[in-house]
Amino acid sequence: MPCRSGQACRQIRIRPGIRRVPMRKNVLVVLLLILTASIGFAQVDTGSLVGSVKDASGALLPNVSVTATNVDTGVHTAVKSDVNGNYVITPLHIGRYSVSIESTGFRKEIRNDIVLDVQQTIRLDFALQVGSVAQTIEVSGAAPLLETESASLGDVVTSQTVELLPLNGRRYTDLAELTSGVSKVIEGPVNGGSSPTNGNAGGSFAVNGMRGDQNNFLLDGIDNNSNDNGDVAILSSVDAIAEFKIQTSNYSPEFGRSGGAVINATTKSGTNRIHGSAWEFLRNDAFDSAQYGFGTNLPKAPYKQNQFGVTIGGPILQEKVFFFGDYEGTRIRSAQTDIVTVPSAAETTGNFSDILGGQSMVCGPNGDQPCFDALNRPTYTNEIYDPTKPQWYATASDSIRPPVSPSLDRQTSFRPPR
Secondary structure, eight states, X not given: OOXXXXXXOOOOOOOOOOOOOOHHHHHHHHHHHHHHHHHHHXXXXXXXXXXXXXXXTSOBOOSOEEEEEETTTOOEEEEEOOTTSEEEEEEEOSEEEEEEEEOTTBOXXXXXXXXXXXXXXXXXXXXXXXXXXTOEEEEEOOOOSSOOSOOOEEEEEEHHHHHHSOOTTOOGGGGGGGSTTEEEEEOOOOTTOOOTTOTTSSEEEEETTOOTTOOEEEETTEEOBOTTTSXXXXXXXXXXXXXXXXXXXXXXXXXTTOSSOEEEEEEOOOOSSOEEEEEEEEEEGGGSOOOTTTTTTSOOOOEEEEEEEEEEEEEEETTTEEEEEEEEEEEXXXXXXXXXXXXXXXGXXXXXXXXXXXXXXXXXXXXXXXXXXXXXXXXXXXXXXXXXXXXEESEEEEEEOOBOOTTOOHHHHSOXXX
């Protein structure tokens, strides 16, 4: 409103309202987006539990609470059955689980010792008994051996197999050869890589007749393929691998980028208890025998290889947030032993007579008499003749060259090769 004459007035400016957002909230939003993106991307290295819930008469029970509890971490994942009595719990990290079923008017039922592997779908059907919720039926047993929820073919290599079987160079991908239809393919080193822990060390395998570079490697749900040779890009430590699955055919559409196998590996996770390990593997020429063909007179080629590392995992917040880390180092000190021929002084001038034998030739009907040339001189096996001094005999068209004598000046009688 304009000021009147003789009155004091002041101008009031109206600015748009600006609400300041605390920095803490901005950081939390960014962290939430990062964690959500990671979880959504890594679902291919998890498993699932499916099934149906019925009563004793076979009628389907809706709205029943189904809870899967990871035994090692204590993390609970709960769902309810739908109107048809079916339930699906996914994604679940691999490990040992306990599954409980609760519904009003029925006894609580618990299934223990359910081991869930990577990319596995286990079906657990329940038939609840009428009774009080305070009553509990507890069943211990392994999951069904036949997986009826997926047509994918393949094998799971557990951490016990990875750690206990001997591995030259400790490449966990070499254990893929335990699966039927897999054969080793030696393609030689690429990119100059020779370290046994380098994914580009040249070792690969073919599945069901496909090329060795047609396999698809995943690590914790993330693409782990080398761009140049189709091998694994990052080779995780053997002690850090929880398990991996080799799917050879009929795998799900999300793995359809390659014609070979899908190698889906997952690393270990922290639990509610601090745990870890330390190791070292040694190769030394002191434990090796002499190389075949070299005999015992030549020294063995020096070779010393040390692979060592540690792992550690544990809780950050009990039953909520966990950590796991590993380190592995490789040290290789090696040399190579070869047998080479060094030319003698005579051989450098073109005379290779020193490598020929001096055994006499045999003649006669019984092969027991020495042989003679046309000038009645004894001849020898692999004998060298001087091409510059022919001697004529019998007729002018017949000639013979004399053997080289030990006192011959080889420098003037032989020409060095050009």
